Amino acid sequence: MPSFIRSPKDFVSGLLFLLIGLAAMLIASDYPMGKAVRMGPGYYPMVLSGLLVIVGLACMIKSLATTGPALERVQFKPLILITVSVVLFGLLLRNAGMVVALAVSIYLSSLASSRFTVKAATITFVLLTLFCWGVFIKALSLPIPLVGPWFSALGLS
Structure with missing residues (x-):
């Protein structure tokens, strides 16, 4: 892990959130969005995916600023x-x-x-x-x- 990443655990979890959110956005992009007043079947998945991307980015940014735990072995x-x-x-x-x-x-x-x-x-x-x-x-x-x-x-x- 590069030395500028001070919390590898937060960085990897943020990356995972980001990738899942982007994948869900890609899948939901085929559904009609609609509007906030009249939501289509793609509206809710797209909003949740966007929030997941934001959480992922926040975790990744946090990992650059604060010291945190190292990665552990996968159980x-x-x-x-x-x-x-x-x-x-x-x-x-x-x-x-x-x-x-x-x-x-x-x-x-x-x-x-x-x-x-x-x-x-x-x-x-x-x-x-x-x-x-x-x-x-x-x-x-x-x-x-x-x-x-x-x-x-x-x-x-």
């Missing part, structure tokens, strides 16, 4: 566990239901932490399930099954 176990848990959540939500998708996602991603406890993961699971049920199913009336059709043979749906 592959947490990276893989969290990525797999998010993918499984998306795959399980429709057919297994919100309860199973959240359980798999929370317990699997909890294994990524060195401070994992079954008690903490269970408390997180219960509270997050209640929160998601209240917000997404009851308040917003989204068609998310609490228990999916995979469990209809068991009489649970």
Whole structure:
């Protein structure tokens, strides 16, 4: 890393934000933007992408001005566990239901932490399930099954 970068961790994270934001802007550029009063399908992704680019630039500029931590080795176990848990959540939500998708996602991603406890993961699971049920199913009336059709043979749906 060049010597003028005083916080390599901030610089690399800012670069990552910048690249993801620019990629999202490129993808969203094919969608109609609309106007602030009448937003098109590309408006919101473009605004969020722009904000992500700004955050990335701010982190990179900060890394030049303030001293910060050096880069650490990439920890592959947490990276893989969290990525797999998010993918499984998306795959399980429709057919297994919100309860199973959240359980798999929370317990699997909890294994990524060195401070994992079954008690903490269970408390997180219960509270997050209640929160998601209240917000997404009851308040917003989204068609998310609490228990999916995979469990209809068991009489649970």
